[in-house]
Amino acid sequence: MASLPQALPEPRATGPVERPAPPPIARVRRRRRPSGEPPPLPRQLRASGRWWLALSALVLLACLTVVVTGTIRYVDVADTRILQAIASVRSPALTTVADLAGMLASAGALHALWLADLVLLAAFRRWRHLLVWLGVGLFVINVGTAMATTLQRPRPFEVEVLGDWSGFAMPSLPVTLLAALLVSTLYSLVPPGRRRAIGKWVVCGLLVVTAASRLYLAQDHPTGVLAGVVLGVATPLAAFRLLTPNSVHPVRYTRARPAHLDVSGERGAAIVRALQDQLGLVATAVTPFGLAGSGGSTPLRITVKAHDPQGDGESSVFGKLYAATHVRSDRWYKLGRTLLYGRLEDEKPFTSVRRLVQYEDYVLRVLCDGGLPVPQPLGIVEITPEREYLLVTEFIAGAKEAGDAEVDDAVIDQGLAAVRRMWEIGMAHRDIKPANLLVRDGTLYLIDSAFAEVRPSPWRQAVDLANMMLVLALRTDAERVYRRARLHFSDEEIAEAFAATRGLTMPSQLRRMLRQQGRDLQEEFLALLPFRLPPVRIQRWTWRRAGLTVVTLAAAGIAVYVSAGLLGSPL
Known part of the structure; x- marks a missing residue:
């Protein structure tokens, strides 16, 4: 067997690399955020969201009260009087119009809207919005069904019911599901701003027309429609504002990568404020930089004030903005690599965005201390606790x-x-x-x-x-x-x-x-090469990989089953 060629003598020493010092950066006194003060970019439900949640809690409390006290008969009498007044103005022409106006709450229309949302969210790969959308649908249907089964309220009496109906009448499940689907569609597919504001009025109009139709046809009680609207609007409104806020998961139809967050508006102002409070850097501009080469964070060029006798000098630092969405993407990425390619090195996901940023800052300092030609680390900035952090380093200008x-x-x-x-x-x-x-x-x-x-x-x-x-x-x-x-x-x-x-x-x-x-x-x-070594085997099956494959397939099957169950749920 031929012997391998002799290795070269000890490679030449590789000490610290000499490179130019970064430009001086002016710093001001840092400010510690007092206890109880909100972070620079807090998650906000806003006044309308809190109002709808309070209204939904009031509806649930009212339902519980009438069940416990047995006063549902008084509500029945009031609803009957309202329906009788509406029935007194019925005519063949108005009945035809009401039948057409109420089509949106029919089983076929609701299923079509459900499938359209599902296809569009999957086509645009808006996975987080899709998960929230599925969760809202499950919650609304289960809560509405549980309320109807508990109350067991019959359809309106002493008034002829002209339309189709099934099940108990409190709350109105068709109206509940229609409201939830319309609001979910609005927050998952319509970009924020003027178009979403117009969409809110459109949703309001559709719900009013549908509710009027079902009351005219005596398919539902007024209180049942009201409870359905409140439950159907409050649930998706709160879920999408808390779990997919516009500042973190904006709805946009551009070719920008989902990992690249918008740093204008509230987030840009929060970054400027946090840089001064936590690192003492006075930022004058925050702009995206080098997005084409980054898929797991939002790289930024941050213009800051520099030491200058005239007081008007500027310099730049580099920032990597990480959010919780990047951690989740990292988990899915590493899970996919484990399923497709087996066990590679260090494919364990990070548990939080704080851990991810801390690890990168630590590694950067180790490399810097070891004499590697890396940017000098300047610190970590917290934008939103456990949700958004900014890693700040030296900016390599002109490279x-x-x-x-x-x-x-x-x-x-x-x-x-x-x-x-x-x-x-x-x-x-x-x-x-x-x-x-x-x-x-x-x-x-x-x-x-x-x-x-x-x-x-x-x-x-x-x-x-x-x-x-x-x-x-x-x-x-x-x-x-x-x-x-x-x-x-x-x-x-x-x-x-x-x-x-x-x-x-x-x-x-x-x-x-x-x-x-x-x-x-x-x-x-x-x-x-004077010789070749056998390829190193990468594809490896382990018990962990086999288990993850089984769990992933089972989860996919459950998701399909749940979606099919929701589509076939009684209305």
Whole structure:
């Protein structure tokens, strides 16, 4: 058996990288938020939401009172008198109009509206709104059915019922479900602002017309319709405002990624206020920056006041805005990778957005202390407790991504030295791609340490080396990068790197740029190696993966069953 080539002598030392100091930033005295003061960007139900919730609680209390005291007969008498007065003005023409006006509360129309919402929310991939929408439907139907079964109120008596009806009459289940569907549609599909304001009046008009029709036809009691409207409006209103607020989950029809939050309006003002209170930075502008290369956060360029004798100098810092939605996306992403690809390194999800930001800040400080060319961390800013946080670092002004910058031997050496230095301090970046390598004035910077890992496996460190060589070869060629890599790594280490990496382990941006260039750089590097090592197996079945697959399939089946049950529920 042929012996492996001899490894090179000990690679040359890779100490801290010398780079220009960041521009000075002016700081003011920090302000500690007093106990009881709301955070910069609180979640708000607003006055109308609290009013509807209070009204729904009043309706439930009234229903409980009439059941306990036995005073339902007085309510029946009052409802009957109202219906008799309405019936006194009936005519064939008005009856035809009422039949048409009440079609929206029919079983067929409600099922059609239900399916249309389901298809549209799935088509626009508005998954959080879809989950809240399903939860609202389940809650409204179950609460309404429980109330009707408890009260067991019959249909109006001493008045001829002209329309179709079924079940008990308090509350009116068709009106309840129609109100819930209309309000849910409004908050999940209509963008906030003028269009949603118009939509509220449209929903109000539709409910008034439907209620008038059902009272004219004596299908429901007035109090039953009122209870149905209150329950059907209050539930989705509170649910969508608390669980999908416009500031966090806006309804918009653009090509922007869902991970990119809107930093204008209330959120922008909250960021400016929080920066001054918590870090002493006086921000004058907050703008998105580099959105194309970021899919798991909202990157920002924040203009702040700088030290200047004239008092009008400005500088910039970089911010990564994380919200609870990013944590949930991370969980689904890692679950999908576990189901599709088996066990990779450190695929455990974060439990909260606070933990995610704390971990990235910690890793960034470890890399900075280890002499890696990373932005200097400046601190963490809390926007909304346990929901939104901002990680603030040095801004690398005037830099270009490695996929667009001029890459010479010095830049190649810096990139390879950074990987060698991470090996020495026991770190792995895990997301080396063109967007995370910046070049400015011949100096390379390594950014975005959100996926970095402390004490990774040798496989993960080898993947970092291969990805670094592939990124550097995008603007040069494989032979040139390989020649420089042999100054830092042995042939065996390089061979191990390309045995460990493949399409799965490459970031999506790197794979896309390789396809655009039409080059198979990985094969070019393999052709340069004096020998090849067997590919490292990635696809692994474990008990955890098998269990997650079974649970996921079961959850999908339950969701389909529940949706079918809701569609076929009696009205």
